[in-house]
Amino acid sequence: MDTKNGFAATIGNTPLIRLAGLSKATGCEILGKAEFLNPGGSVKDRAALWMVREHEKSGALKPGGIVVEGTAGNTGIGLVHVCNARGYSSVIYMPDNQSPEKIELLQTLGAEVRVVPTVPYKNDMNYQKQAGRFAETLPNAVWTNQFDNVANRLAHYESTAPEIWRQTAGTIDSFVTSTGTGGTLAGVSRYLKEQSPDVRIVLADPMGSALYSWVTTGQPLMSEGPSITEGIGNSRVTDNLIDTVIDDAVQVTDQEMVSMVYRQMAEEGWFFGSSTGINLCAAMKVAEKLGPGHVIVTILADTGSKYQSRLFNAQFLAEKGLSSAH
Numbered sequence: 589m590d591t592k593n594g595f596a597a598t599i600g601n602t603p604l605i606r607l608a609g610l611s612k613a614t615g616c617e618i619l620g621k622a623e624f625l626n627p628g629g630s631v632k633d634r635a636a637l638w639m640v641r642e643h644e645k646s647g648a649l650k651p652g653g654i655v656v657e658g659t660a661g662n663t664g665i666g667l668v669h670v671c672n673a674r675g676y677s678s679v680i681y682m683p684d685n686q687s688p689e690k691i692e693l694l695q696t697l698g699a700e701v702r703v704v705p706t707v708p709y710k711n712d713m714n715y716q717k718q719a720g721r722f723a724e725t726l727p728n729a730v731w732t733n734q735f736d737n738v739a740n741r742l743a744h745y746e747s748t749a750p751e752i753w754r755q756t757a758g759t760i761d762s763f764v765t766s767t768g769t770g771g772t773l774a775g776v777s778r779y780l781k782e783q784s785p786d787v788r789i790v791l792a793d794p795m796g797s798a799l800y801s802w803v804t805t806g807q808p809l810m811s812e813g814p815s816i817t818e819g820i821g822n823s824r825v826t827d828n829l830i831d832t833v834i835d836d837a838v839q840v841t842d843q844e845m846v847s848m849v850y851r852q853m854a855e856e857g858w859f860f861g862s863s864t865g866i867n868l869c870a871a872m873k874v875a876e877k878l879g880p881g882h883v884i885v886t887i888l889a890d891t892g893s894k895y896q897s898r899l900f901n902a903q904f905l906a907e908k909g910l911s912s913a914h
Contacts, residue, residue, distance in 0.1 A: 595673035598627045599637050600747045604755040605888065609856055610872055615880025618871050620888040621752060624860075628669040629662075630890035631748075635771050636666030638743035639732045640674065651675060654729035658682070658719035660768070660819035661690035662890060663734050668697040681719040683707075686818055689894045709824055735769045736827035744775025752776065752885055753783055761882040764790040764838075764874050766820040766866045767799065770829025772887060777832050788878075791837040792870030792886075794845070797821025799829075803837035815842050816898060816908055817862040840869040843910055849892065849899065851914035859892045862899050 592598045602622045610618040623631035643649035655671050656679045657664055664680040671678045678699045682691060683706040694701045704715050711717075716735060723731035734740050752760060763780055767773040777789040793800040796813015799822055808825055815821060845865035852858040852868065860868075867886040875884055898904045905912060 595627055595669060596637055599633045600626070601751060602626060604752065604885070607852075607856070607868065607871075609851075610868060610875075614872060614875035616875040616878065617883045618868075618875060619756070619883065619885045620864075620868070621748065621885060622888050623748075624864075624888055624891045626666075628666040629893075630666065631772060631887055632662040633666040633669070634743040634747055635734060635740040635769070636663060636670045636732075638746075639734065639737055639739045640667070640670050640676075642737075642739040642742075643730045643732070649676070649730045650728050652728065653677075654679060654723075654726055655732060656681075656719050656723035656726070656729055657732045657734060658714075658716035659734065660686050661694075661894065662819060663732075663769075664694055664699065665690070665697070667732060668694060668699045672698060679719075679722065681715040681722070683715045687895055687898050689897060690818075693894065734771070735822075738828055740769055740771030741775035741778070741828045744772050745779045746775075748772065749776040749779030753780065756883055756885065758783065759883050760787055760885050762788040762790060762874050762878065762884045763886070764792055764867065764870045764884060765887045766792040766794065766817075766863050766870070766889075767829065768820045768822055770822075770826045770832065773834070774828050774832040777834065781833050788835045788874075789833060790870065790874050791834050792866050793837055793839050794821045794866055795839065795841055798823050799825075800837045800839045803834050811839065816910070817842070817845065817866060818895070820863045820866065836874075838870045838873045840866045840873075842908070844869045846899065846905065846910050846912060847914045850912045853892070854914060858888075860888065861890045861892050861895050863887075863889045 607618045626633035658681040685706045720731045780787045794815035794817040796815045798808035798810045802808040849865040871886040
């Protein structure tokens with residue numbers, strides 16, 4: 589029999605999908621790693637599993653323990669799935685600017701969800717810092733600390749990147765993705781650069797983030813925003829991202845992203861979230877810069893189901909001055 593043993597064994601080994609319309613338009617092969625097919629529904633399942641396993645290996649997380657995290661949603665969802673499968677309880681801190689669907693899903697899965705005011709990272713009441721302090725007050729609890737826990741990028745070094753290299757038979761010319769914690773970009777960059785230093789690593793950034801400036805000028809200066817995207821962009825360079833080889837960066841506006849996700853839905857049948865929209869727009873920009881004949885891989889991070897009240901809400905888009913026209 590060909591079977592998988594439990595939840596953890598179904599994480600990873602996602603297919604690489606050719607985006608037909610984008611490939612035809614650019615003359616490149618634009619390929620998306622279908623991370624929405626992970627069992628928890630996003631790319632963050634990988635980081636969640638690796639971070640929990642590292643805490644188990646170190647002895648910090650013992651049977652019956654508690655996992656605490658500050659998250660915009662997908663890491664929390666992945667963590668709660670992994671915790672449920674391994675006998676841990678979970679407490680999730682979330683900023684109050686995230687879609688209600690994520691909060692409801694986390695609660696449905698059994699997490700204790702604490703929604704707190706959205707404030708910058710430098711503020712002691714930032715959701716990540718609150719999660720870290722709360723974990724310290726609990727017996728047998730760990731703070732997974734996804735932004736600065738390098739087990740996050742290790743997940744992608746050990747799983748995502750080798751899969752991409754194998755699936756493209758080593759023909760990949762560029763890898764491009766948006767980043768929040770930095771784990772996906774950093775892990776994939778490290779592995780691919782070991783296989784071939786010529787693979788171009790490109791960071792895709794929404795507006796209202798400092799990472800485009802950091803890559804292109806060396807200074808993390810915030811661009812004009814904010815963006816309606818969730819879970820990507822950052823005002824600081826995380827421990828996961830630091831010392832990562834990144835060849836270039838591109839910025840994507842909210843209108844470009846919205847047009848892309850609606851185009852994919854109407855013309856290709858895909859129902860993607862906002863970070864995937866950013867990634868696909870960035871892949872197009874990279875293709876146009878490199879010219880026809882190149883192989884470009886990006887991340888299809890999750891589906892649009894957690895963003896229906898915002899990204900797929902005409903009234904919300906209109907209030908933000910955005911149009912679903914594609």
